[in-house]
Amino acid sequence: MKHFNYFLALTAVLVLLNTSNYAQNSFDDIRDKKTAIANLQMALDSDNRGLKNSAIFLAGKYRVTELSSSLIDEYYNEEDIFVKKLIVSSLYRIADDNSDAFMAEICCKEKNRTVREFALSHYIASR
Secondary structure: OOEEEEHHHHHHHHHHHHHHOOOOOOHOOOOHHHHHHHHHHHHOOOOOOOHHHHHHHHHOOOOHHHHHHHHHHHHHHOOHHHHHHHEEEHHHOOOOOOOHHHHHHHHHHHOOOHHHHHHHHOOOOOO
16 A cells, blocks of 8 residues: 555656646747737737736736737726736836837826836836
C-alpha cells in the first residue's frame, strides 16, 4: 500500500509538471499572430462586456502594440470606471509612444478623480 501511495504522488507531480509546458509565455510564441490580433480587435468591438474586458486584459498582458490605438479609442467611448482603469493598466504594460502620450494626457484632462490618480500613478511608475 505504501508503494502505491508513492506511485500516485509521483504520477500527480509528473502530470502537473507536464501540463505547465503548454502555457503561452509571450505573444510572439503564437503561430498566427495576425489572426490573434484580429480576434482581439473583434473582441474589443464586441457588445459583450466580459469579452471586451478579457480582450483589454490580454492586450496588456501580451503587450500587443498593434492594439494601443484601439484601446485609446475604446477609452474615450467608455463610461465605466473599472474598464477605464483596465485600459490604463493595459496601456501602461504596452508602453509604446502612443500609450505614453495618452497617459500624460489623461493625467491632466480626465474628469474622474480616481481614474486620473490611477493613470498618474502608472505614468509616474513608467518614468
